[in-house]
Amino acid sequence: MPGTAASANASGQGRLHGIGQVLALLQPEFPELTPSKLRFLEEQGLVSPARTAAGYRKFSDADVERITVVLSMQRDHYLPLKVIRAHLESIDAGETPALPGAANSASFLAGARRYRRAELIQAAGATRALLDEAISASLLPAAEQYGDDALGVLTALVALRGVGIEARHLRGLRAAAEREAALVERAIAPSRRSDPADKARAAEAALELAGHLETVRTSVVRSALSTLGR
Known part of the structure; x- marks a missing residue:
């Protein structure tokens, strides 16, 4: 209580x-x-x-x-x-x-830590320019504070840059994510009523659906890469 x-x-x-x-x-x-x-x-x-x-x-x-x-x-x-x-x-x-x-x-x-921009850059081993590029490519939001997910993204971008994959090359990820978000929104639309509790439940259902989409996406990418070892 x-x-x-x-x-x-x-x-x-x-x-x-x-x-x-x-x-x-x-x-x-x-x-x-x-x-x-x-x-x-x-x-x-x-x-x-x-x-x-x-x-x-x-x-x-x-x-x-x-x-x-x-x-x-x-x-x-x-x-x-x-x-x-x-x-x-x-x-x-x-x-x-x-x-x-x-x-x-x-x-x-x-x-569940929050990082200021300078702290995020230092923790990821990145540069201010890379963070700006990630924001420009819509891979990260423009914010004063970031969470651990942003640290994971920026750290991954540092590693990708090391093999020649730049943030600008990944602009298509945002478009793909927006298409998936549109699919989820259509799926939960019938359960979204005016009641705040219904909206909150619909938001939770959306996150679960996003998790399923992530599972499918990961499997498809792994399948596409499996031919490299043959």
């Missing part, structure tokens, strides 16, 4: 944030985050914000970090919320379960 704002402060959870403040903190990295999405995460038992006497939700720093982890797991691993909830419940119980679909659960959960 959610606690009160007063009890949250007393328990040493630090600052408390309203919904608008949480959106301001996280939307640069997760632009799809909305008030209805936050309420849906609460309904699904993934976060339990405190409440003021007037009933307003107040999120602690720990809540914000947990939301970051949940959204990162959705975005980076296409995991449904029920799987994420079960995984986090195991972590809360003191267990160390492997993250479904990820090789290193511990580092992911300890991370």
